[in-house]
Amino acid sequence: MNENSQLSLEIQSLRKSFRRGKKQVLQDITLQARGGQCIGILGANGCGKSTLLSILAGIQRPDSGNVLLNGVNLLERKMQRNLSSLVGFVPQEPPLMAELTAYDNLKLWYCQSPLSLERELEEGFLATLGIPDFLTVSVGHMSGGMKKRLSIGCSIAMSPRVLLLDEPGAALDLLCKEYIETYLRQFRSQGNLILIATHEEREIALCDQLFLLKNGVLSPLSYEGDIHQIAKTL
Amino acid sequence: MKTIFVYFQLEMKRMLRSLPGIILGSLLLILLLAGTFWLCHKSTQNPAQKKHISVGIVAREGEPFIDWMIDAVSQIKSTKYTCHFRRLAEKEAQRQIEQGKINVIFLIPKDYVASIIRGENKHVTIRFSQGQTTIVSFLLRELCTAASSFILNSEAGIYTMQDYYREHRLPHASRDELNLNIAYIKEIAKLEEGVKLEEIKIPDSYSQTSRFLASGIVLFFFLWGIAYGNLLTSQNHAFQQKLRISSLGYPLQVILRNLAFFLINTLSFAILLAIAHILCHVQGMPLPGTILSQPERLWVFGASLLPILWMAASFIQWVYETAEDRFGGAIFLFLATLLLALLSGCFYPLDYLPLSIQNLAKALPLYHSVEYALSCLDRSPSPIHLVWIMGYGSGFLGIAMLWRNVRMRYRT
Numbered sequence: 001m002n003e004n005s006q007l008s009l010e011i012q013s014l015r016k017s018f019r020r021g022k023k024q025v026l027q028d029i030t031l032q033a034r035g036g037q038c039i040g041i042l043g044a045n046g047c048g049k050s051t052l053l054s055i056l057a058g059i060q061r062p063d064s065g066n067v068l069l070n071g072v073n074l075l076e077r078k079m080q081r082n083l084s085s086l087v088g089f090v091p092q093e094p095p096l097m098a099e100l101t102a103y104d105n106l107k108l109w110y111c112q113s114p115l116s117l118e119r120e121l122e123e124g125f126l127a128t129l130g131i132p133d134f135l136t137v138s139v140g141h142m143s144g145g146m147k148k149r150l151s152i153g154c155s156i157a158m159s160p161r162v163l164l165l166d167e168p169g170a171a172l173d174l175l176c177k178e179y180i181e182t183y184l185r186q187f188r189s190q191g192n193l194i195l196i197a198t199h200e201e202r203e204i205a206l207c208d209q210l211f212l213l214k215n216g217v218l219s220p221l222s223y224e225g226d227i228h229q230i231a232k233t234l
Numbered sequence: 235m236k237t238i239f240v241y242f243q244l245e246m247k248r249m250l251r252s253l254p255g256i257i258l259g260s261l262l263l264i265l266l267l268a269g270t271f272w273l274c275h276k277s278t279q280n281p282a283q284k285k286h287i288s289v290g291i292v293a294r295e296g297e298p299f300i301d302w303m304i305d306a307v308s309q310i311k312s313t314k315y316t317c318h319f320r321r322l323a324e325k326e327a328q329r330q331i332e333q334g335k336i337n338v339i340f341l342i343p344k345d346y347v348a349s350i351i352r353g354e355n356k357h358v359t360i361r362f363s364q365g366q367t368t369i370v371s372f373l374l375r376e377l378c379t380a381a382s383s384f385i386l387n388s389e390a391g392i393y394t395m396q397d398y399y400r401e402h403r404l405p406h407a408s409r410d411e412l413n414l415n416i417a418y419i420k421e422i423a424k425l426e427e428g429v430k431l432e433e434i435k436i437p438d439s440y441s442q443t444s445r446f447l448a449s450g451i452v453l454f455f456f457l458w459g460i461a462y463g464n465l466l467t468s469q470n471h472a473f474q475q476k477l478r479i480s481s482l483g484y485p486l487q488v489i490l491r492n493l494a495f496f497l498i499n500t501l502s503f504a505i506l507l508a509i510a511h512i513l514c515h516v517q518g519m520p521l522p523g524t525i526l527s528q529p530e531r532l533w534v535f536g537a538s539l540l541p542i543l544w545m546a547a548s549f550i551q552w553v554y555e556t557a558e559d560r561f562g563g564a565i566f567l568f569l570a571t572l573l574l575a576l577l578s579g580c581f582y583p584l585d586y587l588p589l590s591i592q593n594l595a596k597a598l599p600l601y602h603s604v605e606y607a608l609s610c611l612d613r614s615p616s617p618i619h620l621v622w623i624m625g626y627g628s629g630f631l632g633i634a635m636l637w638r639n640v641r642m643r644y645r646t
Contacts, residue, residue, distance in 0.1 A: 059475045084480050095473035099248040099465075109480075111240040154476075 007035025007070060007161050007193050014065035016051055025051050027216035029065070033209070035161065038184065038194040040207030042221060047213050049197035050092065053164045056195065057089035069162065088160035092167050094147040095154065096139045102150050103135045109157035126153045128183045145176030152183065162193045169200040177202055237482055238490065245494035249465050256502055259461040260454075264506070267454055271446040274581055287317045288335065290327040293342035331363060338362045440608050444524060448607035449580040452600060455543055456571040458499070459550030463560030466495065466551055474642060484642050485635040488555070492631055496547045503543060507536045524611045538610040541620055542603045545627035549599070552634040574600040599626040 014029035025048040033039050043049050054060040056067055058080055067074045069086060079086075096105050106126070110117040120126040121135070129149045134142065142150070148168055156163065163184075169177050181202060188194055196203055204210065210221040322330070327339045341359040343349070349356040399407040440448075459466070468474070477487055514529045525531045550567060557563035575581065577591060578600040584592050595601045599622070606619035 054475075058479045080479070081481055089476070091472040091475075093470050093472040095470065095476045097244060097248060097469065097473065099251060100244060104244055104247065108237070108240050108244055111236045112480075 007191060008068075009033045009162060009193055009195075010066075010068040011056075012066040012068065014052070014055065014067070015063045016048070016055060016060070017063055024216050026055075026062070026218075029218045031211065031218060033193055033195070035191040035193050036188060037208045038188050038196065038206050040204055040210045041195065041197045041213055041218075042199070042204070042210060043197075043213035048216060049213055050166050052213065052218075053089065053166050053195065053197055054091075056162075057087055057164055058083040059089070084160070085158040086160055087162045087164060088155035088158070090148075090151050090155045090163070090165045090168055092170070094139075094151040096147060096150060098140045099138065101136050101138050102131060102142070102146075105139065105150060105154060106131075106157070109154040113157040113159065115157065115159055120153075125156055125183060125186070128179070128186060129153050130179050145172045145179075148172060149176065149179055152180065156187075160192075162195070163187060165194065165196045165198075167197055167199065169198065169203050181206060237477075237480055238486065241477070241482060241487075242490045242494060245491055246497065249494055249498040252462075252465055253498065253502065256458075256461050256498075257505055260458060260502060260506060261509075263454060263457055263461075267450045267457075270581075271450050275442065275446060287337050289317055289319045290322045290330060290336045290339040291319055291342065292322060292324045292327050292339060293346075294344050297342060297344070297346065328361075331361065334363075440612070444608060444611050445604070448604045448611060449575070451539065451607055452542060452546075452603040453571065453575055453580060455539075455546035455603075456549065456574075456600070457568065458502075458546070459553065459567050460564045462495070462550065463554065463564050466491070466554035467560045467563060468555060468558055468638070471642065471645060474638075478642075484639045488551070488631070488635045488638050492548060492551055492634075495551060496544050499543055499547055500540065503536065503539075507532060525613045526611065535610055538615050539607060541623045541627070542606060545599060545603065545623045545630070548627045548630035548634070552630040552637070555634045555637050571600075574598055578604065580604060599623070602626070 009032070011029055011031040014026055015024075016026040017024045029052065031039070041049050041052065051060065055062050056074075058074065062075070065075075072079065074083060074086065097108070106117055106121075110120075115124065117126075121132050126132070129152060131149060131153050134146050134150075137146070139147065139150070152165070152168065165184075168180055172180070177200070184194055184196075184206060196207065198204060204223060207223075210223050211218050212221040320336070322339075324341065327336065330336045331339055339359075339361040341361060343356045343358070346356055346358065395410070396407060398404075399410070474484065474487060478484060482490075511529055511532055514526075514532060525535045553567045553570065554560070554563040557566050577587075578584075578595050578598050579587065580600060584595055584601075587595065602619045602622040606616055606623055609616035609619065
């Protein structure tokens with residue numbers, strides 16, 4: 001896949017159910033997005049936002065449907081090995097080794113990265129996230145904001161074009177949110193695509209398009225700056 | 235490939251960080267186990283409890299004085315032992331000592347008493363199995379006492395001889411009496427030389443100290459896992475899932491962790507062996523007659539126990555994979571190990587258990603671990619028990635891999 005080409009993501013009729021079909025979480029999810037966009041997905045707790053992002057990240061398999069990135073189906077088995085170089089995923093729970101430092105955790109994800117870890121820490125996205133400030137701190141001693149920033153830093157190790165974030169700003173202070181927002185703007189400005197499941201007003205304001213996931217159905221949502229208006233629709 | 239190597243490195247690193255705490259915890263556990271087994275040992279040495287000894291006597295039918303000698307020894311009161319004597323044919327006696335039904339065999343040669351009177355030096359052979367040396371010491375002492383009693387009776391015979399010589403006016407009474415006394419004194423002095431000791435090797439026959447040491451080491455390997463709860467409980471699911479999509483599948487994650495855990499265990503074990511080596515130089519080796527008779531051989535013994543260490547590591551890892559939290563895992567590990575130890579005869583001989591449980595014990599991992607450790611102490615590691623151990627280790631690791639895979643796929 002040509003990194004310089006215009007990025008396009010297309011989700012076609014994605015379906016997912018649990019408990020052998022008794023609970024239909026996603027019903028015919030369809031979405032189109034391009035590089036340089038930030039897509040926001042809103043919905044009540046437990047509506048299926050995390051499930052949708054997990055499917056796009058290759059962690060879960062859908063019951064049916066396709067996910068095309070520049071025409072290539074990401075759900076095919078042969079694409080699974082290369083998925084981390086195309087799609088970066090930041091889950092709600094930070095995927096970190098608790099007994100080790102930030103640097104050790106980054107080493108794990110950057111060992112096969114095309115990027116140089118030291119260079120990224122000096123002047124790349126990792127510097128933008130402020131990670132050098134707590135490089136030698138053990139994960140067990142980090143605040144929630146540090147862990148979230150480190151999670152993002154780990155997920156971009158393979159220089160993905162698509163970044164999936166599951167509630168990145170939850171329970172973070174304003175400074176951390178500022179770091180993350182700055183980073184997301186930079187990432188988007190390079191022609192990459194962001195899909196973000198969120199409840200945070202600042203992140204909603206960052207999005208170019210908003211979608212509401214309700215009863216398994218994804219529908220467009222208009223936002224005119226009033227968060228309370230959105231809350232009524234959930 | 236690089237991810238595999240870096241992940242393994244990081245697993246080693248996080249376990250190495252906990253090494254000082256693990257060593258301290260290990261020393262406490264060793265003290266606890268040593269105290270437990272010392273109490274077990276003391277209770278079996280209770281003077282209030284007499285030990286039953288079964289002795290087989292192999293002698294020619296009609297051999298004079300044998301019944302008298304048995305009576306003489308039986309009448310000696312001992313606060314430690316009660317002896318039961320049985321006259322047996324040699325083949326039957328050999329069969330019974332190999333089966334553990336009798337403790338010692340006395341093989342009395344033909345015309346033994348007459349040979350003493352004639353001044354010949356025929357041997358009484360005492361045959362015993364390994365681990366029975368204290369019984370043999372006791373019996374030799376009683377034998378000497380019995381022989382003294384025999385002499386006293388013989389003295390009575392000599393006085394009768396004097397009356398006889400006087401009555402019949404026979405010459406050389408003093409010379410004959412002197413010669414007879416000298417002959418008896420010579421025989422008594424040679425008595426221990428007149429007894430030949432034969433030690434025969436019987437399968438599965440080890441001293442109590444060896445058994446307790448082997449059981450203690452095996453239990454230590456298993457209970458050690460209580461200190462590792464923090465390191466072995468599953469990492470957060472998001473981390474495991476991300477590793478999987480980075481080509482490090484769930485089974486491979488388990489294998490790499492097992493390898494790191496085993497290597498750290500080996501390092502900890504080496505440190506403890508070094509401490510033991512120093513103590514053995516100061517205090518002396520605990521088990522002469524085994525591989526531990528020399529301090530240098532301690533390391534060879536330790537190396538031979540590595541298969542048990544690996545099997546225990548696999549078992550511990552499986553426990554924590556199943557429990558998913560460190561406290562539940564520690565409790566499960568403790569109870570499971572205790573149950574296995576009770577059913578495998580770690581604290582008492584297996585013979586104490588009903589036959590059905592004895593048969594079950596021979597399929598349990600702790601039983602094979604203890605038997606293998608005993609065979610290593612004896613300088614001849616048992617390949618059969620080793621195969622069982624490696625089989626169990628592979629089985630536990632396989633179940634841990636399967637459990638992780640199924641659990642994570644069920645979650646997704």
